[in-house]
Amino acid sequence: MERQVIGTDEARGMAVDDLCRVLSSRRDGLAQSEANDRIQRFGYNELPEKEENAVKKFLRYFWGPIAWMIEAALVISAVIGRWEDFAIILVLLLTNAIVGFWQERQAGNAIAMLKKRLALEARVLRDGRWQEVAARDLVPGDIVRVRNGDIVPADIKLVEGDFLSADESALTGESMPVEKHVSDIAYSGSTVKQGEMTALVAATGDATFFGRTARLAGEAETVSHFQKAVVRIGDYLIVLAIALVTIVFIVSLVRHESILETLQFALVLIVAAIPAAMPAVLSITMAVGATALARKEAIVSRLVAIEEMAGVDVLCTDKTGTITENRLTLAEVVPFGGFEKGDVLFAALLASREEDRDPIDVAIIESKEGQALKEPLRSFTVTGFKPFDPVVKHTEATVRSADGREFRVAKGAPQVILALAGGGENLAEAVDRLSGAFAKKGYRMLGVARSDTPGAWAYAGVLGLHDPPRDDSAATIKTAADMGLDVKMVTGDHTAIAREVAREVNLRTEIATADAFVKESDPRAAEIVEKAAGFAEVFPEHKYRIVSLLQSRGHIVGMTGDGVNDAPALKKADVGIAVAGATDAAKSAAAIVLTKPGSR
Incomplete structure (x- = not known):
């Protein structure tokens, strides 16, 4: 191509x-x-998917230091005719391969079913x-x-x-x-x-941007600490076994002993030195763990993640959709002049349309306060509606009450509503002051106005909207901290929003932006990343580097996420966890896929 x-x-x-x-x-x-x-x-307009050959996947379980030594013992058993030993060693070797391959395939099938691929x-x-x-x-x-x-x-x-x-x-x-x-x-x-x-x-x-992110995820190959530990054990035992067998052969040559007897003794040494049952026992143990997690609605796609989870000491978690609900909600109502909170919300409801499914309109309509006003709203009829226009930057509705009176309501950007309603310097200062206060809380501010006479608008008040934390986020983060995990929030959102969410879930509020470390040398950048409580305004490549820098400091890093932008970091992390509702890219990159909402 x-x-x-x-x-x-x-x-x-x-x-x-x-x-x-x-x-x-x-x-x-x-x-x-x-x-x-x-x-x-x-x-075609699609991402190329690499499908690994099933036979190759199965044969991988016969490759590695311990597998080689077991296979060497298998060959020697056949050469000297020790068929009972041959059968036992073969069963152990095949058990390891079959259990590992079966569990990996089951996980792959489960994840494939989870992917609701839309045509x-x-x-x-x-x-x-x-x-x-x-x-x-x-x-x-x-x-x-x-x-x-x-x-x-x-x-x-x-x-x-x-x-x-x-x-x-x-x-x-x-x-x-x-x-x-x-x-x-x-x-x-x-x-x-x-x-x-x-x-x-x-x-x-x-x-595409999506495709480049997926490619970055594909490049994020990593060998787990558990795999490294098994390789180290295998290397040590191989050296020990070779040394012992060499000594046996030298002694046998000096003493002119039978080669058959020497091979029998070498077999005993190899079988004694190599824990032949270890791979099978580890695979079965991790498969049992994966099955237990599946019952708790967590699908394990890479068995080694079971062991890695025990060693995780830093957990990087995406904000949107993981800590928060990824859904705007009404947080605050501030009235102006002679208006009450109910008046402001009532006007905002009349200036919203449920059928458009606009996130701001949905947040106002589905709020607890909005639902309480549902019945009184039935006595009002919207006779005209102007949807959001990027030029005027507000929505406007003409409303008739049950007694036939007509009035208009509008909602939109605070400064736009201020220009519409006027109100003098005092009101302008109040809007600016609230704008700053809402920004510190990470709220999106919306102005609301009402007109009872043609051409005369009154600024009714402002609404604060935000993406709230999940109900279980604070408790989960506390549990993680009590277990010794350093939880770091990572988001592409603005710093003010990240700080407010961190405060709400009892995380430290020392939030760093990508600019703080992206241009630094690796040692300095790693120090900054290690000290920060979270990160804001980051792109996929920054999340990837955060995980990489933490690993360079000796940390075992877990990463949770749900979006395409999280996929590279999920793949790079020692344990990547895709939360419920994650995109296909995130599920494919993760070692564990959660199917139940929440982070517990």
Whole structure:
């Protein structure tokens, strides 16, 4: 396959027309024949999966220092005709291989069942008309259309439409939806939360941001401490056995003893020196542990993770979706002027639409306070609704009460609502002050206004929204700390949000950003990473380096996560744990996959 014409990073900085020219594309789309040709050149829009041969996988269990010595004993038993010994040694060797292979295969099958692979469809402009095609058939240069609820099928450059709100939490760790406009890039795997736009496919398959992250995960090969310990034991025993056998042969030669008797004695020494049953016993023990974990809804895909878990002393945990719920909720209501909290929330509810499934609207409607006002809302009728507009940056509703009175409500960015309502310097100062206070808490601030007469708006108050910690997060972190684990939170979110979440779950609040260590030499960077309680504003390669630096300081590192952005670090960690609801990339990279929500 050819390398794709351009990467996402280059496409981001190019004008739409320039990118069209580079990709030999047109605004009216590609012809089907062109698309077929590009599939042949660049491949399908999917990540190549390496399927290891089952026979090779099985034969791996016969490779290694201890296995070699057992196999040597097997050969000597056959040569001298000790068939009882031959049978016992063979059974032990096969038991180790069969148990290990079976457990690994069972785990692989369970994870495959967990992967709810959607046969994604994409709306594409081909041969001058819009049509539905399989997302895997998209090629660079295609013109596609994405709308509310769609999973973005490739890395695309937005070329037409008002705006798009995309949830990129699985890719970047950002818990808030990101607003996109013409010429912005929307990444493969992100979810459209609002809006509808036409876009140009810039990169597909492993050339996408998602694909590059998956490649990094593939490069993160690591040998466990347990495997290293077994190899060390094996090396020591091999040296001991060879030394003893050498001495036996020298003595036998000097004393002119029978070669057959010498081989028999060598066999006894090898069998005595090598714990032939050890691999089988270890495999069976770990398989029993894996089965016990499976009953607790944790699937083990790499058996050595069972042993590694016992030695973990640093646990790096992703914030969004692991410590927190990855769901916006209403945290605080602050009224202004003569308004009450209930008035502010009532206006915000009327300016929200449940059917749009916008995360902010859902947070307001599904809040405890919002549900309490559900019945009173029935006596009001929304006669007109203006959805969020990226130009005016607020939603607006015209409402009629049961007695026929009409009024308007609006919600949006605090400064936008301030400009709409006015209110003088005192109100502006109050909004600024609250904005700073909410930012320190990691809240997203929303302004609410009401107008009872045409053209006269009053600033009713503000709402604070945040992604709350899971109910069990604080208790789980305390349990981990009591067991001697140093828990470090890692997130792509802003530092203020990370500090507030750390405070809520009783973690230390010394949060470092990627800038604090990314340009430092390894020894200095390792020192910074070791001392920090958590990390904010990090990318996948930073998470990978955090794990790597901690390992370089002698730590056995566990890592939990659920997104594509966590996959490289999950693979690099000594024990990678994908939490419930994790993406396929995270599940594939992890050694343990949790199927029950929460972190306990």
